[in-house]
Amino acid sequence: MAEARSGVQTLEPWNDPDAKPYIRIQNVSKKFGDFVAVNNVSLDIYQNELFCLLGGSGCGKSTLLRMLAGFENLTNGNIFIDGVDMVGIPPYDRPANMMFQSYALFPHMTVEGNIAFGLKQDRVPKTEINKRVKEMLDLVQLGPFAKRRPHQLSGGQRQRVALARALVKQPKVLLLDEPLGALDKKLREETQFELVNIQEGSGVTFIVVTHDQEEAMTLSTRIGVMDKGEIVQVGTPTEIYEYPDSRFVADFIGSVNMFEGRIIEDEADHVRIASDEAGCNLFIDHGLSTTPGAKVWVAVRPEKISLSREKPNGEENCTTGRVDEIAYLGNLSVYRVELESGKQMRVTMPNLVRDAAERITWDERVYATWQPSSGVVLTR
Amino acid sequence: MTQRRSMFLLSSVVFGFAFLYVPILSLIIFSFNESKLVTVWAGFSTKWYGELIRNEQILEAAWISIRIAFVNACFAVALGTLAGFSLARFGRFRGRTLFTGMVTAPLVMPEVITGLSLLLLFVAMQDLIGWPEGRGVTTITIAHITFSMAYVAVIVQSRLTSVDESVEEAALDLGAPPAKVFFVITLPIIAPALISGWLLSFTMSLDDLVIASFVSGPGSSTLPMVVFSKVRLGVSPEINALATIIVLVVATGVIAAGIVMRNQELRRARDEHMAAAENL
Numbered sequence: 168m169a170e171a172r173s174g175v176q177t178l179e180p181w182n183d184p185d186a187k188p189y190i191r192i193q194n195v196s197k198k199f200g201d202f203v204a205v206n207n208v209s210l211d212i213y214q215n216e217l218f219c220l221l222g223g224s225g226c227g228k229s230t231l232l233r234m235l236a237g238f239e240n241l242t243n244g245n246i247f248i249d250g251v252d253m254v255g256i257p258p259y260d261r262p263a264n265m266m267f268q269s270y271a272l273f274p275h276m277t278v279e280g281n282i283a284f285g286l287k288q289d290r291v292p293k294t295e296i297n298k299r300v301k302e303m304l305d306l307v308q309l310g311p312f313a314k315r316r317p318h319q320l321s322g323g324q325r326q327r328v329a330l331a332r333a334l335v336k337q338p339k340v341l342l343l344d345e346p347l348g349a350l351d352k353k354l355r356e357e358t359q360f361e362l363v364n365i366q367e368g369s370g371v372t373f374i375v376v377t378h379d380q381e382e383a384m385t386l387s388t389r390i391g392v393m394d395k396g397e398i399v400q401v402g403t404p405t406e407i408y409e410y411p412d413s414r415f416v417a418d419f420i421g422s423v424n425m426f427e428g429r430i431i432e433d434e435a436d437h438v439r440i441a442s443d444e445a446g447c448n449l450f451i452d453h454g455l456s457t458t459p460g461a462k463v464w465v466a467v468r469p470e471k472i473s474l475s476r477e478k479p480n481g482e483e484n485c486t487t488g489r490v491d492e493i494a495y496l497g498n499l500s501v502y503r504v505e506l507e508s509g510k511q512m513r514v515t516m517p518n519l520v521r522d523a524a525e526r527i528t529w530d531e532r533v534y535a536t537w538q539p540s541s542g543v544v545l546t547r
Numbered sequence: 548m549t550q551r552r553s554m555f556l557l558s559s560v561v562f563g564f565a566f567l568y569v570p571i572l573s574l575i576i577f578s579f580n581e582s583k584l585v586t587v588w589a590g591f592s593t594k595w596y597g598e599l600i601r602n603e604q605i606l607e608a609a610w611i612s613i614r615i616a617f618v619n620a621c622f623a624v625a626l627g628t629l630a631g632f633s634l635a636r637f638g639r640f641r642g643r644t645l646f647t648g649m650v651t652a653p654l655v656m657p658e659v660i661t662g663l664s665l666l667l668l669f670v671a672m673q674d675l676i677g678w679p680e681g682r683g684v685t686t687i688t689i690a691h692i693t694f695s696m697a698y699v700a701v702i703v704q705s706r707l708t709s710v711d712e713s714v715e716e717a718a719l720d721l722g723a724p725p726a727k728v729f730f731v732i733t734l735p736i737i738a739p740a741l742i743s744g745w746l747l748s749f750t751m752s753l754d755d756l757v758i759a760s761f762v763s764g765p766g767s768s769t770l771p772m773v774v775f776s777k778v779r780l781g782v783s784p785e786i787n788a789l790a791t792i793i794v795l796v797v798a799t800g801v802i803a804a805g806i807v808m809r810n811q812e813l814r815r816a817r818d819e820h821m822a823a824a825e826n827l
């Protein structure tokens with residue numbers, strides 16, 4: 168994950184109190200009748216960011232994007248783009264272009280015509296239009312299909328036309344609704360790369376909607392996780408993965424083992440939690456400020472747990488169970504371990520040895536351990 | 548068992564088609580009858596077609612009917628498209644149900660009532676503002692537009708509901724103002740619906756007898772009115788010949804439209820198939 172971003176952006180405007188957000192979403196709500204599709208969302212997005220909105224189906228991602236593009240009126244709140252209040256500004260006057268989830272290609276125009284449409288509205292000279300359309304066609308590898316109509320294209324090709332059509336105008340803000348959903352794995356990775364390249368080179372601010380968490384991790388500078396119309400957490404991919412602040416986020420991003428427990432000791436430098444579910448006391452190497460006895464959950468990622476046949480030293484962060492299921496994925500194996508409490512635990516371990524006989528197998532009794540820094544304590 | 552069933556199906560089909568087409572067939576056959584008596588066969592002849600061409604009254608009526616039908620179809624498409632568009636796209640505005648009901652009411656209103664009410668309206672308008680002056684081609688055309696545009700509105704509305712609205716939103720988003728979106732995106736996409744709406748309006752206007760009878764004036768008898776008044780004096784083979792020509796023209800139009808649409812459908816299916824097979 169996060170390979171595409173390995174260039175490491177050191178710029179983090181969201182940590183800079185003086186930075187001015189480029190897109191400011193303030194307390195925005197949207198109701199359809201009585202149904203609240205977007206509930207009091209506030210977000211600051213900075214120039215040159217590639218911000219991912221991530222969330223399950225029906226959580227209001229598209230609705231939020233449509234409000235930014237100007238297709239839905241806000242029930243409440245304000246949206247500013249580049250300091251300008253967007254209320255009352257129609258879609259055709261907004262400095263944003265959108266790529267629709269349903270592609271929304273013009274069925275009576277060729278691929279070329281579709282891509283050129285936006286430029287024609289701006290009265291760009293014809294030679295310039297031709298040049299930019301050709302560049303776009305090359306970028307999305309659709310050169311040979313320039314003269315075709317949308318219904319003569321496959322789903323993935325249509326998606327690329329939609330992408331090209333939104334990109335070609337080089338707007339200040341690009342809103343992409345599930346831009347890569349219909350592409351196969353290889354093309355998807357290439358296009359993800361391309362998106363990041365375009366975004367880094369152009370100074371355009373991207374907001375990308377996806378429900379594919381891996382895609383969000385790969386693409387984004389920051390991720391906003393949505394649930395039932397609300398933003399539940401905003402952070403860099405690493406923050407979201409390593410420091411989720413709710414059970415929903417921990418569960419939604421990657422897989423996780425969640426142990427319910429009660430705080431028995433809360434000091435400045437450590438916390439101790441009793442958990443029947445885990446079958447051991449859980450030790451975390453930093454303090455919280457909760458009341459002892461409070462109910463909490465501890466989330467431990469599968470790859471941070473190691474299994475062994477011999478009982479390790481120490482009683483804490485160490486539990487035991489029986490191997491129930493193994494999935495061999497080549498580079499690593501996924502184990503499902505049934506703990507004594509009956510809880511299923513998921514563990515991924517790299518396949519360091521080649522010899523199958525040495526690896527842990529079904530029905531073996533194993534010990535599972537993890538570091539005091541591995542668990543994340545969640546209070547909600 | 549299955550054989551009995553297929554026999555049953557076959558005879559139902561034969562009976563059904565006979566019911567539909569035997570009257571028309573007999574009409575066509577008797578239009579080539581030598582005799583003046585419609586029911587007695589006296590040998591093959593095309594003389595009634597000759598008579599028809601020489602009949603000034605029928606030719607004039609046909610010309611009036613075609614002119615009315617043409618103007619009616621054009622206006623009905625323009626007005627009906629606007630109504631259908633607002634029904635399909637303005638979302639849930641206040642009184643939308645009422646508006647929908649009112650647009651489609653002429654479809655179910657008895658023609659006698661439509662005709663009578665229009666007549667009263669025209670008379671009242673003439674008294675008040677002096678227009679329309681008397682009744683004639685203009686009043687018939689206006690009357691036809693009122694019910695034709697309801698059909699067009701319904702056709703356009705149903706076509707628009709199957710067009711993804713985000714296509715129009717995409718055009719807005721790319722910088723085209725609403726009026727331009729309507730003419731450059733919406734209209735081309737629903738063009739087939741407009742054509743079929745036009746053809747439907749045209750034929751309905753050609754067909755109409757009742758409403759035209761109410762609002763016509765001296766010197767503006769349409770073809771159906773002339774035919775009807777002649778038939779009351781007794782069916783002549785001339786009318787059979789006229790009817791045969793009309794059946795022929797209508798059938799040609801329907802079949803041609805059918806072929807065009809089927810070809811379009813086939814080509815589309817083939818294109819989609821090919822695109823999926825390439826799977827690039």
Ligand SMILES: Nc1ncnc2c1ncn2[C@@H]1O[C@H](COP(=O)(O)OP(=O)(O)OP(=O)(O)O)[C@@H](O)[C@H]1O
Pocket residue numbers: 199202204222223224225226227228229230231268378
């Ligand atoms: N025009 C509308 N009228 C009523 N309800 C709507 C309307 N548009 C969206 N909704 C509702 O708002 C909620 C959020 O919809 P939205 O399209 O934003 O979801 P989403 O997060 O984009 O989901 P997906 O991943 O499936 O695209 C859904 O429950 C949907 O049913």
Ligand SMILES: [Mg+2]
Pocket residue numbers: 228229230268344
């Ligand atoms: Mg959506």
